Structure formats: C-alpha cells, structure tokens
C-alpha cells in the first residue's frame with residue numbers, strides 16, 4: 027500500500043495507510059472467558075471488522091464483562107463528497123467587532139441570552155456573555171456596541187421570547203447542555219416553534235450552543251447558527267455582526 | 274501523613290468568625306418552622322402514602338392545616354389529639370383525613386396528658402427504630418470490618434431503581450464502598466417527596482422511601498455475599514431536606530448530602546427556609562448516626578478553583594458550625610471540597626495538594642468528602658482518566674475520607690457500567706501504589722504548598738470576618754457568596770416558613786435535642 031493519501035478512499039489509519047484499524051471498547055452481558063471473547067468477536071465481525079483482536083476482557087460481575095478490542099474495517103469514506111455546514115464568518119477580536127458595528131450598523135445591537143427550559147447549566151452561556159469572559163476572551167457584556175442581557179438558567183421559552191420582543195432584540199442566544207433522551211432537541215424545537223407562531227422568528231437571529239450542538243444540527247432545527255464545545259464569544263459576536271450587516 | 278505548618282491562632286480565629294455567623298441565627302432556628310419540617314414530623318409519626326393524584330399524604334395534611342391557620346401549633350398535636358379521640362393509629366387517622374372522613378381541627382380538644390402521652394409514645398417508638406437501624410449498621414461494620422479510607426464512592430443514575438440496583442451490585446463487587454443514587458433532575462425543587470418505587474427519572478432516580486428500601490435491601494444482600502458492608506447515600510437537599518433525612522434514617526442510609534447553604538445559593542431556595550430545614554435534618558442525621566456531607570464543590574463549578582478557593586474554606590467552616598448546632602459530631606461531618614483546578618495551569622498538582630491538605634488540617638477528624646474533576650473534563654476520555662489518577666493520588670497522600678470517583682466519561686454521559694469499573698480500578702491502583710508514600714516526605718514550611726494553604730486561609734478569615742460583621746442574611750443579600758444575591762424573604766419555599774405559636778410542639782426535635790445533649 028502506498029502512503030499517499032487518496033481523498034476519495036479514506037479509512038482509519040493505525041500504522042499503515044488504509045489498514046482500517048480501530049479501537050473499540052464496550053461492556054455486555056457475557057462471561058469474561060473464551061465464550062465471552064467469541065461473542066465479542068462475532069459481534070464485531072457482524073459490524074464488518076476483520077483481523078479482530080480481543081485484547082482485554084474483564085469480569086464486571088453480575089454477569090457482565092468489559093471488552094477492549096481492535097479490528098480492521100473495510101468501510102471507507104470519500105472526503106471529496108463530504109459536506110458540513112460550519113459557521114464561516116471571519117473571526118474578529120472584540121475591538122474589531124465593536125468597530126465593525128459602529129461602521130456598518132451605526133447603532134448598538136441587543137443580545138439576549140439564556141439557558142432554557144429544564145437546563146440549569148449556566149457556565150457555557152456565561153462563558154460567552156459574562157464581562158469576565160472565558161479563556162482570555164471577554165464576554166459580550168464587555169462589548170461597547172452590544173447591549174447584552176443574560177437571563178440565566180431554566181428560562182422558559184415564553185419568557186425569553188417576551189423579553190426579546192420587549193427589548194427588540196437583534197439576536198437570541200440559547201444554551202443547551204443536557205442532552206439525555208434528546209431533551210436539547212425538544213427544548214430547542216419548542217423555542218423555535220413558539221417564535222414562529224409569534225412571528226418573531228425572522229425578526230432576529232436565533233443562535234444556539236452547547237457541547238453537543240453543531241452548526242449542522244442548528245440549521246436543521248431552524249436556527250441561524252450553532253456553536254459547539256470550545257467556542258468563544260469572538261466566534262459568536264463575529265457571526266452576529268456580519269450577519270446583521272448583510273441583512 | 275503530610276502536614277502543614279499553620280498557626281493555630283489563625284485556625285481558631287476562622288472558626289470563631291464562623292461561630293459568630295451561625296450563632297446569630299438562633300432566634301430564627303428556635304422560633305420558626307416550615308412545611309417540610311411538619312411533613313417530616315408526620316412521616317416520623319408513621320404516616321406515609323399518597324392520594325390518587327400522587328400528592329403524598331403528609332403534604333395533604335400539612336396543606337389542610339395551613340389552610341385552617343392551624344399549622345403554627347405543629348402537626349404532632351393535631352394528629353395526637355385525633356388519635357386520642359378516635360382510638361385509631363396515626364396512619365389510620367391520616368387515611369381518614371385523606372378520605373375526607375376526619376377534619377383534624379374539628380375534633381374536640383382531648384385531655385392534654387393523654388395527647389402528650391400518645392405523642393411521646395409514638396416519638397419514642399420511632400426514635401427506637403432509628404436507633405435500631407444505627408445499631409444494625411454498627412454491628413455490620415463490627416462483623417465485616419470498617420469502611421476503607423479513602424472510601425470508594427460511585428454513583429448510579431439510570432432513572433430506574435431496578436437498573437440502579439443491578440449497577441450498584443456490580444459496583445459493590447468491583448470494590449465500591451459507597452453507592453450514591455443520584456436524584457432525578459430538579460427533584461430538589463419539588464415541594465414533596467414522590468411516593469413508591471420509580472422507574473423513570475431524568476439524569477438520576479427519584480429519592481423515594483420505597484426506592485431507599487429497595488436499594489438498601491439489595492446492598493445488604495450483596496454485602497452478605499462479599500462479606501462487606503456497602504454504604505448507601507442520597508441527597509437531603511432542596512425543599513424536602515428533613516423529610517429525606519427522616520426517610521434515610523428509617524431505611525438505614527449511611528451518608529447523606531446535607532449542606533447548610535447549597536439550596537440558597539445554587540437552587541434559589543429561600544434562605545430562612547433552608548437554614549431551618551438544615552437545622553432539623555442534621556439533627557435527624559446526627560441521632561441516626563448518618564454521616565453528613567457538604568457541597569463546597571459547587572462553588573468551584575461556577576467559579577475559578579484557585580481564585581475562589583477561600584470560598585470553599587469559608588463555607589466548610591460555616592457548614593461545620595451549623596452542624597455542631599445540630600449535634601453532629603466531627604467524625605460524622607464529611608466536609609466537602611473538590612479537585613477542580615484547570616489542568617492547563619502549571620503546578621496545578623501542587624495547588625490541589627495544598628488545598629486538600631488545608632481541608633485535612635482544618636478538619637482532622639472529618640471523613641472529608643473529595644469531589645473529582647468535572648468542569649475541566651472534556652470528551653477526551655483518555656485525558657480524563659489521567660486527571661482522575663492525579664486526583665486519586667492527592668486523596669491518598671492527604672488522607673481524604675470519601676473519594677467520589679471521577680469518571681472518564683464525565684463530559685459525555687452519566688456513568689456506564691464499564692466507566693465505573695475503570696474508575697474503581699484507577700483508584701485501587703493509585704491508592705495501593707502510594708499507600709505509605711506520604712509518611713516519608715514532608716512539606717517545606719517555606720515552600721509553595723504551605724504558603725498557598727496559609728494564603729487561602731487568610732483570605733477565608735477576612736471573608737468570614739466581613740460576613741460576621743454584617744450578618745449572614747445581609748451578606749447573602751449583597752452577593753458575598755459566589756457572587757449570587759439572595760434576599761431573606763425571596764426564593765422558593767418562603768411561603769412554607771411560619772412562626773411557631775406559644776404552644777407549638779415538635780416532639781421529635783425536643784426528643785432528639787435531649788438525646789444529643791443540645792441546649
């Protein structure tokens with residue numbers, strides 16, 4: 027096999043191009059013995075793996091075992107056909123963003139943020155909004171040309187929308203951290219449906235974020251943008267002002 | 274054991290301010306009660322069950338007495354009076370009230386001596402039961418040997434009590450010492466305790482008396498199999514703090530998260546309500562021999578662990594002082610803190626070691642509760658596994674009491690079966706590897722670790738002094754704690770606080786105070 031990368035044919039790489047080697051770890055109700063290993067091997071076989079090596083099996087008691095395995099997949103992906111939606115606005119610093127608003131919009135913009143419905147995790151939205159900021163980037167509250175309101179945790183969609191209407195917001199920032207049983211999808215959908223029903227959807231930008239949110243999902247749910255783990259105030263601020271200027 | 278060199282007078286002055294803060298609240302603690310305290314009294318009198326719509330009978334009765342403006346006498350009187358009048362048991366009286374056949378306030382006043390006798394008998398009966406549970410725990414430990422130190426504490430959180438049982442049993446066999454059943458999201462904001470076994474929770478399983486019973490039984494069974502007593506814990510926090518403490522005492526839980534101020538700061542529960550509820554809850558835990566644990570880790574999930582380290586220390590001292598007022602002995606106070614420093618910081622290990630040692634130095638008799646790294650844990654499960662190893666190393670080297678094991682998948686999901694097993698393996702390996710290591714090394718008095726600990730204590734002292742000078746309620750109102758502002762008369766559950774009348778009676782509080790030699 028050659029070491030040249032063929033973008034139309036990509037497999038996992040262990041130590042040889044396209045060897046397809048993958049690491050898998052899981053537990054299942056089998057004995058930690060040869061029969062358990064065989065069960066794991068057959069399972070992996072059905073998943074399309076070859077050269078299966080069950081390198082570890084341990085008894086978890088109560089009839090369960092933990093298995094670590096390696097195997098080669100014969101599946102591949104064609105990178106040239108991959109399309110993902112990402113936020114592609116250029117990222118500006120706080121100063122640049124403020125200057126941009128002054129020049130292109132000439133007025134202060136209003137942002138309302140909240141962690142909605144059942145979710146009480148505020149650290150993420152605070153990282154984006156708080157004066158103090160996060161990882162050496164100030165939050166939107168410090169932006170001179172932003173008027174930022176942080177409504178905090180467990181804010182009902184109706185309350186968020188009422189506030190947005192009252193303040194004539196330019197953008198709504200919603201955070202969703204808990205994802206068990208797809209609660210984040212339910213909550214985000216509820217908000218956007220209410221916004222549509224109230225005729226607010228097209229009056230402002232709707233942006234969501236959280237560790238398991240990405241732009242693609244956000245668009246699918248009817249939002250303007252989505253930001254995942256490791257995103258910063260600067261990413262969101264740049265997106266908002268660029269989008270508003272282009273409107 | 275590693276030890277810090279910190280002037281005793283500094284430690285004394287920190288404790289002194291904490292005492293000043295908590296002792297100024299005695300008027301509140303003595304003159305007021307709350308709806309959940311009254312519901313607790315009903316439960317302790319032996320009343321349980323729920324209406325068709327799920328409303329627990331204790332809630333139904335307390336709400337009814339409240340609507341008749343009769344609650345300020347205390348529920349114990351009304352129930353005892355009805356028992357004398359009807360000759361029924363407490364549960365039968367409660368059922369009759371529920372069925373609309375009996376109206377407690379309409380019953381003629383029965384002879385006081387008889388009412389008091391009924392009340393005292395029922396109180397004694399329940400206190401005896403709770404003490405029996407305590408004795409049972411002690412005899413299990415005598416039979417199987419004491420809990421390991423640091424103890425391995427793991428959580429189960431499937432939402433389904435039967436699934437939890439399976440996972441708890443597996444964890445016990447893997448080496449866990451303590452099983453915590455995490456509560457369902459937002460149970461702390463329910464002003465009632467759900468009834469019966471539950472199989473649907475969200476991010477956790479509802480704390481109900483039946484769930485406690487199911488898990489206790491399972492752990493006793495697995496304990497008999499492996500010759501070890503497996504401890505069980507839950508959360509006496511939120512709007513039903515003392516009710517959950519009482520349920521735990523009846524069903525032999527062994528530890529209970531029971532913080533004095535957590536609800537105020539992180540759940541926006543009314544400050545007066547929280548302080549009243551924690552006062553009685555902790556008394557119940559004390560008489561039941563249940564180890565309480567405090568929640569200082571919460572300060573660090575929202576604030577920086579270095580910058581705000583002193584808030585942990587200050588809260589620990591306030592928690593201790595409140596616990597002493599409720600008769601909890603230092604050996605039963607699992608004072609809390611956490612390993613939450615950003616792993617990118619240079620020498621983060623030295624900081625963590627310093628903070629952990631400070632806690633141990635301030636609370637030498639406490640089975641200190643050490644929370645794992647959570648906030649800075651990411652989806653890189655391999656990195657999480659290493660950070661957890663460092664956390665385990667600090668714990669063993671500084672003599673922490675209860676190790677809440679960190680999960681490699683902390684940033685992903687509530688623990689899977691294998692995640693928990695890997696966490697137990699990690700702790701076992703590290704504890705064993707550095708078992709006696711710290712007995713051979715010393716902390717340089719002039720070095721960073723010692724100085725850092727002293728600096729944190731200094732900051733805590735000036736903070737406690739400031740709070741003592743203005744009083745706890747004013748300090749809360751001004752946002753001195755965790756930058757969160759809480760007013761004395763706002764927050765959830767305030768409507769459930771009431772002033773006791775002259776003839777108010779809570780026979781359990783009186784009896785427990787006697788047992789614990791309080792005032």
Ligand code: B12
Nearest residue numbers: 146147148149150201205206235236237257476477683686
């Ligand atoms: C701190 C914490 C808490 C604290 C929250 C305190 C607070 N005031 O926020 C407390 C203790 C209260 C808590 C409670 C619970 N928690 Co919690 N918690 C965490 C923890 C440890 C850290 C989260 C965090 O602060 N991350 C740091 C921030 C900076 O990162 P972030 O949130 O991802 O935000 C970044 C991006 O996502 C993005 N972003 C986020 N929001 C937004 C919004 C916008 C508009 C934009 C642009 C960007 C953006 O930008 C941020 C900066 O880069 C995580 C585990 C983990 N390590 O992730 C569990 C975790 C999130 N919690 C969890 C659970 C289950 C709970 C409880 C249900 C537990 C229980 N049974 O009670 C409760 C739920 C309470 C509720 N009603 O929501 C689970 C969720 C599992 C899941 N996938 O659904 C986790 C993953 C832990 C676990 N493994 O079980 N928790």
